[in-house]
Amino acid sequence: MELVNKILNGDIRSIAHAISLVEDNQQEKEKLIDLLYPHCGNALIIGITGPPGSGKSTLVDKLIIQERKNGKKVAVIAIDPSSPFSGGAILGDRIRMQKHATEHGVFIRSMASRGHLGGISGATGNAIKVLDAAKFDVIFVETMGVGQTEIEIVEITDVVLLVLVPGLGDEIQALKAGVMEIGNIFVINKKDLDGAQKLKTEVEYVLNINNSGADKSKSVAMTSAKLNEGIEELLMALEEYVDKLSSNGGLQQKRKKRIEKEIQKIIIEKVYEKVNYYLKLDQFISEWADDIFYGKYGPYTLVNDKIKLFLKEHSLL
Numbered sequence: 001m002e003l004v005n006k007i008l009n010g011d012i013r014s015i016a017h018a019i020s021l022v023e024d025n026q027q028e029k030e031k032l033i034d035l036l037y038p039h040c041g042n043a044l045i046i047g048i049t050g051p052p053g054s055g056k057s058t059l060v061d062k063l064i065i066q067e068r069k070n071g072k073k074v075a076v077i078a079i080d081p082s083s084p085f086s087g088g089a090i091l092g093d094r095i096r097m098q099k100h101a102t103e104h105g106v107f108i109r110s111m112a113s114r115g116h117l118g119g120i121s122g123a124t125g126n127a128i129k130v131l132d133a134a135k136f137d138v139i140f141v142e143t144m145g146v147g148q149t150e151i152e153i154v155e156i157t158d159v160v161l162l163v164l165v166p167g168l169g170d171e172i173q174a175l176k177a178g179v180m181e182i183g184n185i186f187v188i189n190k191k192d193l194d195g196a197q198k199l200k201t202e203v204e205y206v207l208n209i210n211n212s213g214a215d216k217s218k219s220v221a222m223t224s225a226k227l228n229e230g231i232e233e234l235l236m237a238l239e240e241y242v243d244k245l246s247s248n249g250g251l252q253q254k255r256k257k258r259i260e261k262e263i264q265k266i267i268i269e270k271v272y273e274k275v276n277y278y279l280k281l282d283q284f285i286s287e288w289a290d291d292i293f294y295g296k297y298g299p300y301t302l303v304n305d306k307i308k309l310f311l312k313e314h315s316l317l
């Protein structure tokens with residue numbers, strides 16, 4: 001496949017084209033990903049999540065600059081928040097991050113979190129494969145800390161930076177609600193503002209209570225992305241975390257788990273497609289919903305009957 005060779009050679013237009021293919025779920029996607037797969041596994045995939053406005057994009061911006069100084073090729077995938085109210089912020093992001101886009105060794109792409117069966121992980125996971133095969137050393141994935149995408153980011157990345165800022169008032173509540181699990185490295189950004197040190201102490205306190213066994217590796221860093229402070233220290237903490245993770249086999253384990261999830265996702269997607277095609281779901285779903293609405297069947301009875309038909313037809317029953 002010509003496209004594969006171009007991607008392996010780092011051709012930016014081919015990379016962009018390939019990401020569109022996986023995003024739009026085009027037929028060529030499967031062959032492409034399978035051909036790229038053996039060339040993957042070299043990039044470090046870093047998730048960045050945290051509340052809206054905590055400075056994630058500004059931080060990524062500064063991390064790009066630092067990593068370029070270190071001679072690394074850097075890619076960024078920014079997952080658009082699905083809320084239409086964030087339109088301005090997204091545009092701001094694009095413009096802000098765009099100043100690196102034409103620089104050699106930096107690739108930036110935004111992706112929609114909407115419209116993918118199984119949330120962001122399918123399409124984004126495949127986009128990561130494209131970038132990994134294209135020999136980017138570091139791939140940042142920025143998502144806004146809202147619900148499902150937060151959890152998915154753990155699945156598709158090697159390490160997650162959870163960005164927190166002083167002054168939101170509900171940080172610790174958020175931490176208690178399980179967000180703590182998501183972050184591997186906690187970044188207290190906006191350390192130039194009041195309350196940053198206090199927040200750091202609080203985060204460390206919560207980490208100490210929750211930390212046991214393997215979780216001991218979690219650390220807390222302080223940055224001011226705006227003033228470009230603490231960036232090198234953050235990268236050092238990151239390196240330390242990743243070194244530890246790879247030397248104790250954790251990274252490999254994490255990546256294998258990711259493949260397990262991928263297999264599950266592909267199975268669900270494929271089976272869904274097949275059943276959907278056979279049952280002509282698009283055509284009949286509204287009719288069935290009517291039946292259920294008017295109490296003719298319960299949803300389980302209806303679906304069980306349809307699936308039984310499908311299995312019989314394929315001599316599986």
Ligand SMILES: Nc1nc2c(ncn2[C@@H]2O[C@H](COP(=O)(O)OP(=O)(O)OP(=O)(O)O)[C@@H](O)[C@H]2O)c(=O)[nH]1
Nearest residue numbers: 051052053054055056057058089144190224225226
């Ligand atoms: N004082 C201060 N302001 C900062 C710092 N980092 C970022 N900001 C400001 O915070 C605002 C939000 O920054 P963004 O980088 O867009 O934050 P974000 O987390 O990417 O925002 P969303 O993508 O919309 O969730 C901007 O006005 C930044 O200039 C910092 O370290 N200190």
Ligand SMILES: [Mg+2]
Nearest residue numbers: 056057093142
């Ligand atoms: Mg942002």
